[in-house]
Amino acid sequence: MKQADRTFPLPFFTINKNFTILTFSQEAEKLCGTPASLLEVFDQGSLEKVKKWVTPELHKAALEVHLKPVAEGVEPLTVDLYVTWDNDLYAQALIIPKDDKLTKVTKTLNQLRGRLNDTNFELLDEKEKLENAISQNNRLSAPFIRLTEDTALIPLFGDLTQVKMQAVEDNLLKSSQNDDIDRMLFDFTAVGEMNREGIQVLTNMMTSLFYMGAEIVIIGVKPKQVKVLHEMVIPSQIRFMNSLQQAIHKYCVE
């Protein structure tokens, strides 16, 4: 039998040991409606806790639990539950909602975390854009330009890094295959810094090209670069020329 006759100033229930609600206060109805069982009031994550602590074996209990959200989009309400057993069969249960401050702090923390995550996400977005731009830039740093039937010019741009050389390798190997090219002129005029790893990839690629039957000529090496090149093992089949003008004159005009 249920009755809403109690004019107690807080949400209050009397229950039996099966959690069936026998009576409730008006405040209880305001907070939780009119459920048949006390268990219906609590959030799923709190049920085990309630079952464990609300039992006649423990004459008195005070515990913190969550109430089931009353509407969509509302977070579970944290409350303190006080239970005292009159005897083995009946108990009084009092619900006291937590101070608003906790909810407020929780909300603020969640918002802060959300904002950090958004910022993180935006940074990631930008990072990916930048990576794409760099990779595209790398791929475009060694265009394959056909000068004559059998000669192609490959001007290299910027610093010769390992990543960049790896990015252009595929395209160059393919282009040299597709077109009937016998000779490839690598122009170093626009090359900036060179590091060992980058040169390593480049010379490996040149060796591959050489094995595939192409003649390799390196043009426009600056004095500073000679030093680096000198320290590396350059395949002996590679020829060097001073300027593009010379090379064009020799291979394309004559």
Next chain:
Amino acid sequence: MTPHHKTLARFFLEGDEKGAIEYIENLISEYPRLYLYEDIITPAMYYVGELWENNKISVADEHLATAICDFVLSRIEAQTKKISGEHQTTFKAMLFGVEEEQHYIGLKMVAATFKEHGWRVRYLGPNLGLQHSYSQVHSYKPHVIGLSASLSYRLPTLKKLVEHFRTLEWNPLIMIGGRMAKKFELEELESDQVMIVKDLNHLNQWFNEGREGAINETS
């Protein structure tokens, strides 16, 4: 000797982020990362939950522990050697907690695991609105969509999301994880395109062997 996870949980509950970091850093040199996530950090957080259930700590303590754990995870992740450039795979994963889901620590570890395997990862955090998740998925076009939920209330939302994602023309693999995947029978949702991931070990097995020897990544 106190088990690792309980010691770690103590650091979390005391709000001692420095202690927690130091403790974890010692463990990193001894154990693989997966073990750290699955067998130390996860049990530590479960232990915090148990303490609450046993009336030993309050919700405020739990929040503090979560925040410290979150911080520690970010630190570990920042220290992980990033796989980038040539070695990064072209695979993309998008991970989020379904609408109203507030739990996110597990998902964060999943995101870190994907990153360690060289995937590009978008981790969108917990409680992502339905429409927002649709638009993100459509613009990012991930190979794997990872959904996380812990309470059974989220089941209708979860089903709605799965239904929607199954119709995407590039056939992403949909992974469902979170405590719900561990506790409830979700087999009815499982299909060629939908995989229930019980825990990080399970996820790792998928990385190594594919799905019951059948499909891996995006076959």
